[in-house]
Amino acid sequence: MSKKFFIRGQAVLISLILLVVTIFGSVNVSASTAYTGMRNISALDFVKDIRLGWNLGNTLDAPTEIGWGNPTTTKAMIDKVKEMGFNAVRVPVTWDTHIGASPNYTIDSAWITRVEQVVNYALDDNMYVILNLHHENKWNIPTYANEAQSKAKLAKVWEQIANRFKNYSDYLIFEAMNEPRVEGSAAEWSGGTSENRQVINSLNLTAVNTIRGTGGNNASRFIMVPGHAAADMDVVLNDLVIPNNDSKVIVSIHAYTPYYFSMDINGTSSWGSSSDKSSLTTELDGIYNRYIKNGRAVIIGEFGTIDKNNLSSRVAHAEYFAQQARARGIAPFWWDNGYYAPGKADTFALLNRTGLTWYYPTIAQALVRGSGGTSTSIPSNTSTATNTPTKAPTPTNTATPTNTATPTKSQNTNTPISSAYPEDINGDKVINMADVILIASHFNAVAGGSNYDKKCDLNNDGAINMSDVILLAMKFNTIIGSNTPTPTPSTSVSPSTSASPAILYNGRFDFSDSKGPRCAWSGSNVELNFSGTEVSATINSTGENWFQAFIDGVPQTPFSVAYNPTTVKVASGLSNGNHKLVIWKRTEASQGEVQFQGFSFGSGKLLAPPAPLERKIEFIGDSITCGYGDEGTSKDQHFTPKNENSYLSYAAITARTLNASANIIAWSGIGLSQNYGGQSGPLMGDRYPYTLPYSNVQWDFTKYVPQVVVINLGTNDFSTNPPDKTKYENGYTDLLKKIRSSYPNAQIFCTIGPMLSGSQLDSCRSDITEVVNGLKSKGDSKIYYVEYPVQTESNGYGEDWHPSLKTHQLMADQLTAEIKSKLGW
DSSP states (O other), X not given: OOOOBTTOSOHHHHHHHHHHHHHTTTOOOOGGGTTSOOOOOOHHHXXXXXXXXEEOTTTTTSSSTTTTSOOOOOHHHHHHHHHHTOOEEEEOOOOGGGBOOTTTOOBOHHHHHHHHHHHHHHHTTTOEEEEEOOSOTTTOOOSTTTHHHHHHHHHHHHHHHHHHTTTBOTTEEEEOOSSOOOTTOTTTTTTOOHHHHHHHHHHHHHHHHHHHHTOGGGGSOOEEEEOGGGOOOHHHHHHOOOGGGOTTEEEXXXXXXXXXXXXXXXXXXXXXXXXXXXXXXXXXXXHHHHTGGGTOOEEEXXXXXXXXXXXXXXXXXXXXXXXXXXXXXXXXXXXXXXXXXXXXXXXXXXXXXTTTEESOHHHHHHHHHHHTOOOOOOOTTOOXXXXXXXXXXXXXXXXXXXXXXXXXXXXXXXXXXGGGOTTOTTOSSBOSHHHHHHHHHTTTOBTTSTTOOGGGOTTOSSBOSHHHHHHHHTTTTOBTTSOOBOOOOSSEEOOOTTOOTTEEEXXXXXXXXXXXXXXXXXXXXXXXXXXXXXXXXXXXXXXEEEEEEEETTEEOOOEEEESSOEEEEEEBSOOSEEEEEEEEEOSOGGGOOEEEEEEEOTXXXXXXXXXXXXXXXXXXXXXXXXXXXXXXXXXXXXXXXGGOOGGGSHHHHHHHHTXXXXXXXXXXXXXXXXXXXXXXXXXXXXXTTEEETTTTEEOOGGGOOOSEEEEEOOTTTTSSSOOOHHHHHHHHHHHHHHHHHHOTTOEEEEEEOSSOOHHHHHHHXXXXXXXXXXXXXXXXOSEEEEEOOOOOGGGOBOGGGOBOHHHHHHHHHHHHHHHHHHHOO
16 A cells, blocks of 8 residues: 655755755645655644644544444445545544554554554545554653653553654654543643643653654654643643754644533533634634744643534534644644434544544534535435535626626636646646656656656757756645735735725724724625736635625636635736726635735726715625525535635626616525524624624624615525514614614515425414514515515526525525615616
């Protein structure tokens, strides 16, 4: 089987790879480097690439692999985890039941071979692997009385493990110990004693020195060390000493937080309020300020929540935890112990390892989504969800923004022709180590020789040599057809705290950050006029967000920004004149916040801003209004952010048709009384008041006063189990009261459809019309009920049974007619 050995390949290949890594010491790492040995990167950059992990719990850390009820680990299990979107696996191992007597403490050869086989399952999938000592507390006891004996055994065990894996690449990480503590002691889970913490420092030092002493790749391998019980407590972390102040040492923390929600079966089952999120972000900020801010990397090796029949709250917690950890440069690993028994303690299982299905695909998807990953799998036991959106053909009914100039020929640098990038030798649209390897395989060949390949001769001088390597290095990590960073043009505009007066910001924006305006909700967009032949935008995103740019009304290729400020060359090669740019946020607020940090125009300049539209419409809804899955081609497809396009939702189409701006306040899976699946969690009434829901920045309702408000809520409330009638109607009424108090003169359209049918639709219709008629009877004459027809097979479906592009257009046609009839637009 394939192993990640650095000793592979020719010496010249090693030299070439090391050259590129030396030139680009801190470039972004990627999975394509899994075969290249030890990279010259910082621990912080390393952990950023370990995006999201999964624990193979209660397996190799049991007395025998199947001793605690889990099946024998297979490659197919790890493949399933990889397909879902995790890119790392923690392999807890208990060695004590496979170790001989002192003084050598020889590890059973069959056991370490089996451990190596499991490690290779993940490495062969280009996944990171953490290998540790787990459940060794019977002998690894942090007291003065046991210190010498514990250190002696610890050193012998790590010496054998480290030697076995010394030639593996840096995709393998060693973790010195798991939750070291004195079992049964009074302070076992409250930080331990000063003695315990001091001895743990000594044990960590022994482990690190032993691993480093084995040489090979272990001399620079990344090693994780924990404090007492791996706890995130000040008393623990204040006393934790990093062995030798080693820059390749990573702090290991376990964070089952908040405890009463995550682990206590008798604790609270709900999570997702503003205070819940604030508490979690405060805890993660503490880790960030203590370590990451000061250059020390952190991995949360274990976190998770047990099943209290509270799926919605678990999903919300999982996504928020992964997102916030990732935003702070921390890699979180879900603790999966394989135990599935809804409503009972310790039920952390996500993957059904026997059936190779997911017990909780929505939790796994939330983790991947929150961490900015994508899934290549379709969970086999997912229900028909309404809270998550893959790729469809380019829509034929793409509308252009109103009030735009005559379209001008433009070249979008997001989709360069492949010949513009000869450095992409293998044509996979990524310039990376695979291309270096191709050059290496033809190194020193000359034209006419049997080993000469013209594609590797980048400078066309008839010889493949170091000059070609350097040319490739200058484009290293370029992703062709995406938002590759480009040099900053000479003329630029950087938003201030009040934003540039020459840029029009449409939607809910917060201007309090000097780096630039921030937004979150679907359809948030910027408009500006400029002169020149090119335009670039610098954008930051706390998640994976996708954007649609328009130059003079001509749609450009969609692009994404995820987690780091990125300068995107939106267009170049334009005619030298005046142009209009629109950048539209296609993805919804759950994908994270976006910050527009500046615009550049080459030798051109920013011009006077476009005039804001007088007509204004606010749309309040769920996944339908977000445009979830609208670019999909099958109801069996599942969500990737790339294919959620709010620009082609019924809401955006209606607004454009009526020459109005659209504020879209929508969140997939959300309801008024319960979220999708009958679960609790933040409802629309909780999220509606915010500009930035994740940052708890509230919206000033005087900043946007619409003439029309459209509500489309109820699909999730009635999707599975019918909601409590009183609770749903009260939720709807409360939202209407807020709308009416903020917009006294607005015409309100209470709509429903097109995903509900049958008795579900009957009940939802009855409740909404009851609320609407009740308000009318009290004198509110500006409120109406509108029902969209149930979607049909003949019009197609988007992903997860969501409305197709055709259905969205039909909805927009109906809604447009309704608004025209009431307002005369």
